[in-house]
Amino acid sequence: MKVLDEATVAALLKSEHLSSEECFYILKTLCFLVSRAQADYEPRTQELVLRALDKRNLFHEYSDILNSLIRQLGLYPYLDIKGISGRDALALEMHRPENFYQDNDKNNAPEKEVYRGYIFHKVQAEVFGRILDGESVILSAPTSFGKSAIIDALIESGKFKNIAIVVPTIALIDETRRRLSRYRNTHKIITHVSQALAEKNIFVFTQERVVDYPELPQLDLFVIDEFYKLNPLVDKERSATLNHAFYKLSKRSKQFYLLGPNIQEIPPGFPERFRCQFFRTDYSTVVTELTRLNPANGEELAALVRVCEEIRGPTLIYCASPAKASKIANTLLNANIGNAGKGMPLAAEWVAMNYNPDWTLVRALREGIGIHHGRMPRALAQVVVKGFNAEEIKFLICTSTLIEGVNTKAKNVIIFDNKIATKKYDYFTFNNIRGRSGRMFEHFVGKVFVFHPEPQQALPFVDIPVFSQDPRNTPESLLIQLESSDLEDLSIKRIEPYRTQQVLSLKTLRLNVGVEPKQQIDLALYLTRDRKALEVLSWTGFPTYQQLENLCFMIWKYFVSSNKIGSVSSERQLAFKINQLRSNTLRQLIQAELVNADTPDDAVESVLDFLRQWPQYRFGRLAMAVNRIQEEVAVRAGVKAGDYTYFVGQVESLFSDPVLTALDEYGIPFPLAKHLEKILSTGGDLDSALDKLRTLDTSSLDITPFERSLLDDAREYL
DSSP states (O other), rough: OOOOOOOHHHHHTTSSSHHHHHHHHHHHHHHHHHHOOSSSOHHHHHHHHHHHHHTGGGGGGGGGHHHHHHHHHHGGOOOOOOTHHHHHHHHHHHHHEEEEOOSSSSGSSSSOOOOOOOOOOOOHHHOOOOOOOTEEEEEEEOGOOHHHHHHHHHHTTTSSSEEEEESHHHHHHHHHHHHHHGGGTTHHHHEEEOOOSSEEEEEEOOHHHHHOSSOOOOOOOEEETGGGGTTTTHHHHHHHHHHHHHHHTTTTTOEEEEEESSSOOOTTTTHHHHTEEEEEOOOOOSSSEEOOOOOEEEEEEHHHHHHHHHSOOOEEESSSSSHHHHHHHHHHTTTOOSSSSSSSSHHHHHHHHTTTTTTTHHHHHTTTTEEEEETHHHHHHHHHHHHHHSSOEEEEEHHHHHHSOOOOOOSSSEESSSSTTHHHHHHHHHHHHHTTBBBBTTSEEEEESSOOOOOOOOOOOOHHHHHHTTTTOOHHHHHHTTOGGGOOOOHHHHHHHHHHHHSSSSHHHHHHTTTTTHHHHHHHHHHHHHHHHHHHOOOSSSSSSSHHHHHHHHHHHHOOSSSSSSTOOHHOOOOHHHHHTTTTHHHHHHHHHTOSSSHHHHHHHHHHHHHHHIIIIHHHHHHHHHHHHHHHHHHHTTTTOOOHHHHHHHHHHHTHHHHHGGGGGGOOOOOHHHTHHHHOOTTTTTHHHHHHHTTOOGGGSSSSSHHHHHHHHHHHHH
């Protein structure tokens, strides 16, 4: 009996052509390796079988043998159902979630079509079964595992009436909402706190929206995607909010499902405290090939060009920052590297018209190169990802914002930088980035090219401050939200001064979520001692410029711990930029910024960064913290209190109907929504705006074909 060694099999499977005899002996060797395996999962053996699947067309003569190997490894989704044996067919049906059809509309399936639906692999089926049996599960599994498909199957089961799904970014809200739109006949999908409840609801929120939601109903299940972000080492500010969200949801839900990649450990005692199971697996459905590049200093971009000239298939290029993304895009464009004959010319034309014609993104889209980073408008980022998945874009240059769970059809990943902004990434983040290569059902073998040595390997441990309450990682702003019975002795001592002080009520301290209690009390003490400063804050409606500047001063002095946040470096600059929003369009803001910017890219991205960092994220939260503090102090001092609610709402909605900015998350960019304001505006009622959008006759509108395609695409998933 001729059995090949593993190295020979691996070498043969990298060949473009195989003889019938070579195919037979490869499969014979794989059968031997699978039967000899001592454990349920042997990564090396599974990798070789996946490589054989990548060349499935060469093994058609022995499809029964390949099917048997797939079944034995539990890779049931990959079974070839044509001519399948009875044994394999039975195994396949045992791993099909009942009535679960993914990425298809079963109502529109051709008559008499054999409708396959979704099949779980063996480890997916085990996790799904545990949750369906009422267990709470923390799952650590590779990027290509299919963790999100378990969520869909749980909804399909009909067991869960109210479900909350927490995702790390707003981009993922839209991706998740679109994926779950198939359940709109049974559940209402809620993505904003302003939307009304239905009998059955699926909440798709970021952690901030969970915390802001006034009164969640009783939940049957909550899900946290990318749960490793509970660890403060990832992002201290947002980690505290995510821990708060986890705590809030755990008080209102029967069970939970936390999912993420590459986690080795969770805090001791956590499974017992929250009655859950930690399930860690390396079970993979794709193969990753890693190539280490070592160009000389100063030759990195030239080496990148050479790699891009040689590789085939859709490719992500990871870099550290938006500025680096623009630099790489220009390098590829100057080298005439893109997606010849394709590209997104209509999208490029629209971006040029509504932002700036000299923005690098415009030329890049025309040539089949995409750019994706956190400063981009959400709808525009969705357009880029959609173009990449449709293969109109071959190279997608991205920062960490695309790595946080957004699904793409990338065959290759080039890791050009080893940093996020200016901080070197750790081994965990590196693994997360390279895990984006390959995709179940798309690419069995993903290729990763790395320009820097891998970070030192460590066992990634996820601290969960709401449980561990380690004083080094657990801010007092989080502790103050917890019930007394859930506080450790040391935590009780830490927050006791805030419970006993008389400056601000505990209610106000808690309402100002994410703002440290000491900062709040310091501001309250200042206003208590300086009556004139308090009186200056007692405005309602729209402030004068001086009143706005004074508000920004309070925000900056008491709540901002950095010298610069985004493109803002002082309270005066913050006030000036907020005031600019009152009477300028987005394009006008960019034109004004060009005066001080070195390049058009700098101008466009400075404006976009400001909008993302301040009006749409920080300003409202911090301004309302000042509002609540001044109100309580004013009432006690007998001074007329101010009320900033209306003005804050105007800033957050860019001085338009709030539904127009909300529609950006549904794939309708703000300039287009603003153009259709008379048609879509509903005075802030998002549900009514979505109803209008569903029945909108786009063919009658005076808009470009590209804009019509955006509207039609958004309507398809409502």
